Amino acid sequence: MESLARMEPGAISTLFREYSAHPIPISAFLTIDGNILKGRTFNLSTEWSQSETVGGARLRYAQQWVLIQNNNKETDIDILPPNPGSLLHGELLSSYSPSGDLKAVVRETSSQRGHQFLEVWSNYGMKKVLDLTALNKHGRVYEDGQFGCLAWSACESRVLYVAEWKRPTVESSDSASSPSAVDSTAGPSGDCSGKEDGHLFWDDWGEGLTSKSVPVLCVADVGKGTVTVLQGVPPHVSPGQALWAHDGQGVFFVGWWHEPFRLGLRFCSNRRSALFSLDLEGNCECLCGDTNSVSSPRLSPDGCFLVYLQGQVFGPHGQCLSMQQYDLEKRTISVLVDVVQRPKKEDFAGLYEALPPRCWAADSQRVVFSSARRNWRDLFVVDRTTRRVTRLSDPEIVGSWKLLTIQNDLMVVHCSHLNEAPRLAVAFLPSAGLEAQVSWDPLDEGRLLGVIVDILDISPTPQEDNPEYSGLDFGALLVTPNHLPSGTKVPLVVFVHGGPHSQFFTEWNVTSAGLATLGFAVLMVNYRGSTGFGQDSILSLTGNIGSQDVKDVQRAVLTAISDQTACDKAVTLDPNKVVVMGGSHGGFLACHLIGQYPDFYKACVVRNPVINAATLLGTSDIVDWRYSCMGLQYSYDQLPTPEALTTMLQKSPITHAPQIKAPVLLLLGGKDRRVSPHQGLELYRALKSRGSPVRLLWFEEDGHSLDRVDTQADCFLNTVLWFQQHLHLH
Numbered sequence: 001m002e003s004l005a006r007m008e009p010g011a012i013s014t015l016f017r018e019y020s021a022h023p024i025p026i027s028a029f030l031t032i033d034g035n036i037l038k039g040r041t042f043n044l045s046t047e048w049s050q051s052e053t054v055g056g057a058r059l060r061y062a063q064q065w066v067l068i069q070n071n072n073k074e075t076d077i078d079i080l081p082p083n084p085g086s087l088l089h090g091e092l093l094s095s096y097s098p099s100g101d102l103k104a105v106v107r108e109t110s111s112q113r114g115h116q117f118l119e120v121w122s123n124y125g126m127k128k129v130l131d132l133t134a135l136n137k138h139g140r141v142y143e144d145g146q147f148g149c150l151a152w153s154a155c156e157s158r159v160l161y162v163a164e165w166k167r168p169t170v171e172s173s174d175s176a177s178s179p180s181a182v183d184s185t186a187g188p189s190g191d192c193s194g195k196e197d198g199h200l201f202w203d204d205w206g207e208g209l210t211s212k213s214v215p216v217l218c219v220a221d222v223g224k225g226t227v228t229v230l231q232g233v234p235p236h237v238s239p240g241q242a243l244w245a246h247d248g249q250g251v252f253f254v255g256w257w258h259e260p261f262r263l264g265l266r267f268c269s270n271r272r273s274a275l276f277s278l279d280l281e282g283n284c285e286c287l288c289g290d291t292n293s294v295s296s297p298r299l300s301p302d303g304c305f306l307v308y309l310q311g312q313v314f315g316p317h318g319q320c321l322s323m324q325q326y327d328l329e330k331r332t333i334s335v336l337v338d339v340v341q342r343p344k345k346e347d348f349a350g351l352y353e354a355l356p357p358r359c360w361a362a363d364s365q366r367v368v369f370s371s372a373r374r375n376w377r378d379l380f381v382v383d384r385t386t387r388r389v390t391r392l393s394d395p396e397i398v399g400s401w402k403l404l405t406i407q408n409d410l411m412v413v414h415c416s417h418l419n420e421a422p423r424l425a426v427a428f429l430p431s432a433g434l435e436a437q438v439s440w441d442p443l444d445e446g447r448l449l450g451v452i453v454d455i456l457d458i459s460p461t462p463q464e465d466n467p468e469y470s471g472l473d474f475g476a477l478l479v480t481p482n483h484l485p486s487g488t489k490v491p492l493v494v495f496v497h498g499g500p501h502s503q504f505f506t507e508w509n510v511t512s513a514g515l516a517t518l519g520f521a522v523l524m525v526n527y528r529g530s531t532g533f534g535q536d537s538i539l540s541l542t543g544n545i546g547s548q549d550v551k552d553v554q555r556a557v558l559t560a561i562s563d564q565t566a567c568d569k570a571v572t573l574d575p576n577k578v579v580v581m582g583g584s585h586g587g588f589l590a591c592h593l594i595g596q597y598p599d600f601y602k603a604c605v606v607r608n609p610v611i612n613a614a615t616l617l618g619t620s621d622i623v624d625w626r627y628s629c630m631g632l633q634y635s636y637d638q639l640p641t642p643e644a645l646t647t648m649l650q651k652s653p654i655t656h657a658p659q660i661k662a663p664v665l666l667l668l669g670g671k672d673r674r675v676s677p678h679q680g681l682e683l684y685r686a687l688k689s690r691g692s693p694v695r696l697l698w699f700e701e702d703g704h705s706l707d708r709v710d711t712q713a714d715c716f717l718n719t720v721l722w723f724q725q726h727l728h729l730h
Contacts, residue, residue, distance in 0.1 A: 031100030078297030206264025246303025318501030543631020595656020
């Protein structure tokens with residue numbers, strides 16, 4: 001029996017609009033409202049992101065719940081219906097004060113593009129507003145997740161944030177004092193003319209951070225209505241991720257080395273950085289070694305300990321991290337969670353993502369965090385004294401668990417699955433040693449999707465095993481429709497992630513959900529080198545891209561097709577209707593697959609793919625990646641050699657272009673800083689010159705992720721139509 005009939009473009013767009021409209025929670029904050037007869041009450045304030053494809057907008061809205069802790073059984077939580085959501089206009093950043101009585105908001109007005117304000121709100125309306133643009137102390141406030149922060153002091157009178165250094169104008173350079181990171185007569189590039197040259201090049205932090213060059217730490221005094229740029233930051237580092245010391249007399253921050261030049265920082269956990277303390281008099285001290293990468297500093301409630309994540313410099317851009325503990329009284333550092341080299345199947349697999357802003361238990365003894373574990377994202381707690389890591393996510397509810405906040409030991413998590421849209425759940429963290437007794441309460445009913453999800457554990461054949469890292473396996477997620485008659489043969493979409501050191505979770509994915517509803521099966525492959533499988537798996541891919549990862553994907557496809565139980569026997573995968581898609585390194589692999597297995601794949605869709613690593617070398621914001629993935633050493637003064645360029649070319653899919661038979665759809669972002677769109681153009685011209693079917697869509701205003709709302713809708717529609725056309729679905 002054949003698969004689902006071809007759908008018209010209007011129906012495809014309507015489906016995507018429906019699925020992409022499911023809101024995604026992005027933050028949560030809890031305050032204790034008091035006690036009532038039944039128990040203690042909490043106010044839960046949340047912020048959500050939602051795509052609105054008709055207007056091409058990504059909306060943010062707020063929603064609140066009231067939670068009641070049962071006096072008779074403290075782990076029981078009564079949940080009152082939430083208030084209707086309210087749209088947030090122009091908010092770039094927001095943060096509640098420690099008591100929850102005040103809320104700071106950095107807002108940009110729509111009427112005056114680029115004009116920014118800092119607002120302070122109380123229960124009785126707006127308490128204070130500072131016109132940051134008019135104060136003219138700094139440039140734009142950083143709202144990104146890499147540098148940005150908005151932190152209240154314990155006394156709730158000052159707010160700490162990060163902004164761009166106020167550059168001197170073309171006419172004058174004395175309108176504001178420069179930070180200590182930049183000499184008062186010289187710009188960051190070393191220009192000492194005293195006046196700014198309008199054509200001077202400003203080095204920035206790459207893809208997704210193109211407007212970020214010289215960050216400074218800023219303190220707004222709410223009572224006085226003033227803003228101060230903190231002095232004393234070492235001139236060779238760029239500060240970010242700042243937080244107040246417990247006494248409010250200083251701050252902690254991460255400083256990234258920016259000499260001799262900046263490399264792309266987004267999605268890169270391997271940039272040289274360190275943890276610093278800075279008092280308000282301008283005295284700065286490095287608290288850790290300066291040869292690693294660090295991130296996510298978090299201060300314990302009692303103010304005695306800092307935890308932060310640490311990794312290696314250069315090498316893989318995504319890596320298994322350690323959690324370090326800094327004792328502020330003893331001034332000593334110890335390892336709280338070490339790097340996991342090769343975890344057992346059911347064990348904790350290591351740390352791979354940033355810590356949430358609030359992750360400490362009330363006892364200052366435990367830290368709660370989310371991290372990848374094979375094909376899942378799970379929730380864990382580590383005890384600071386025993387260093388034992390315990391899983392907190394419900395084993396009966398398989399999927400993705402992401403911690404949003406923990407306050408007064410009440411945890412708020414974001415849960416989803418490939419067949420279930422995102423929702424929230426809450427639970428109290430049990431006492432130390434009793435964490436396994438945690439009891440979760442969902443805040444609303446899950447919105448289930450009619451698809452089947454199977455988890456595949458795959459082992460390479462002896463010929464495909466890596467002798468240096470022998471015995472590693474990998475995983476895949478198979479999503480199949482369950483609304484078709486039994487025995488239906490369905491086409492298979494092989495979905496390959498980028499990175500390469502990232503992964504697919506069992507979490508809500510609009511693309512996979514949409515394709516499965518349209519009658520496709522979707523195979524999402526976590527090849528060796530993906531995160532969540534230990535550091536050995538990541539290191540095994542070094543020097544082996546274009547071969548080990550390609551073979552893993554093909555092995556996963558063959559396993560899924562041959563394994564009838566993987567489809568629950570409801571549908572059958574059609575081996576004659578297999579297509580492939582992927583972005584970035586996933587596009588690199590997709591193009592390798594159609595070149596190395598030219599008769600197997602019937603069509604291909606790639607987003608900003610790496611096509612020729614040799615020609616990409618001088619155009620990417622992460623030039624070091626081109627060396628490390630190839631198994632070559634990198635240094636800032638590295639110059640390409642014929643041998644290195646030959647290696648890069650030999651491992652690139654462009655070498656297989658003459659063998660490609662599958663029609664290729666290229667989706668390129670005109671402002672991509674990570675993988676130049678000229679990579680895709682290189683393949684486009686190679687295929688056109690050979691008469692191979694190829695189509696190119698150019699999104700002029702998009703970057704690497706092609707994440708604008710209207711672009712995502714356009715890409716999904718064109719992907720489906722391309723597959724339908726070349727699979728001859730009628």
